[in-house]
Amino acid sequence: AQTVTQSQPEMSVQEAETVTLSCTYDTSESNYYLFWYKQPPSRQMILVIRQEAYKQQNATENRFSVNFQKAAKSFSLKISDSQLGDTAMYFCASPNAGNMLTFGGGTRLMVKP
């Protein structure tokens, strides 16, 4: 069974600064994927970034990047140059072989002006 753990229920960051959200996971899959989703106040679930476990290079999408440490089963999300629009709930997630996502409990991020 997959488990995904986010140990930071809430975080805050000043606008334009950098923040890192933590995620650890456990999986029995030999080849797997990891995702970060963002849920702003509108409650829509928006894909932020996707990482394939067999790729050593960390995924990057504009201001969003991950630090994927396979041996430690750690998948943190770094947000650079934080913007007010980044204020949201962030969920780490991993799919099983059937592509069913298991989500972490979420981290509520507040970007302060």
Place this chain on the structure above:
Amino acid sequence: DSGVTQTPKHLITATGQRVTLRCSPRSGDLSVYWYQQSLDQGLQFLIQYYNGEERAKGNILERFSAQQFPDLHSELNLSSLELGDSALYFCASSKGGQGNTIYFGEGSWLTVV
């Protein structure tokens, strides 16, 4: 816009009633997933369909049922509604294989009074 369409966006109904939530997946996606998110809760996987067949079942109550039709749209039926069923119900879709990105609809807000 994720390409996943859910209707209705909001509904209010009384305890004991039955409602149907509808979902149209992204063009080309064969897999449909249903998730439930209660207030301040994470996302709970309910059920997955792939090309018309049930693929996986999560924490779905017996009072709930779902199906995927030949045109690939899906419906989630919730019956004998209780106050605790009030939640945001997400439909999501993907091409189906592990690691394929799962795109979420905007959700259907259900309030049971």
